[in-house]
Amino acid sequence: MIFFDIDGTLLDYDYAEREGILDFFRAHNSFFSFTEHQSIELWKQLSREYFEKFLANELVFQEQKRLRMINLFKMAEIDLSDQEADEKFEMYLSFYQKNWKAYADVMEALNQLKQSGYTLGVISNGDYEQQIEKLQHMGIEEYFNCVITSSEIGAAKPDKAIFEEACAHANRQVKDCYYVGDRLDTDALGSKKAGMRGVWINRKDKISHQDVIVINSLSELGALVI
Structure with missing residues (x-):
């Protein structure tokens, strides 16, 4: 077998993640001023950090998604509620899935x-x-x-x-x-x-x-x- x-x-995966996060940042260009390279590297870093916590059973799947968005928007000095973070991640997810x-x-x-x-x-x-x-x-x-x-x-x-x-x-x-x-x-x-x-x-x-x-x-x- x-x-x-x-x-x-x-x-x-690399293509889907790259295109998905670039589409997301384009939709939020009034909040962020990262270059494309910075956007991709930042998202990879956040994804790696919180997904590893999920794999280690420190977070449930929904929590690791939410925390990625909360910490991303903190870099723009924006505090998201849990609901707002979930909504933002769903937007990213739609871009990500489109590129699967x-x-x-x-x-x-x-x-x-x-x-x-x-x-x-x-x-x-x-x-x-x-x-x-x-x-x-x-x-x-x-x-x-x-x-x-x-x-x-x-x-x-x-x-x-x-x-x-x-x-x-x-x-x-x-x-x-x-x-x-x-x-x-x-x-x-x-x-x-x-x-x-x-x-x-x-x-x-x-x-x-x-x-x-x-x-x-x-x-x-x-x-x-x-």
């Missing part, structure tokens, strides 16, 4: 693997409902027999518990499963430490790694596992 990460592996798209190599790879008889699944850090929305938006939900997320399991990658739980849910031995993800430590090495066959999809450069399988495109996956 082959499990996949979603963001940065199937969905072009699968990488160009996704459909062909999934079709090839399915035709070759592989069972496919997803293991993702994040909120279950939102991750399902992403798969539906990309038109690929039907390819996956199971979708396991940290919000359901109570453990986040690279904790081996989430990988083990996914394999148990799929009724597969951990050693017989592949895991494909774009983050070396969180995905490839994390899944390998759990006993899976970790595959690092590194679209950014030609760096390899001695401890895991490295591919530069999902188009390489078929030849690797078939």
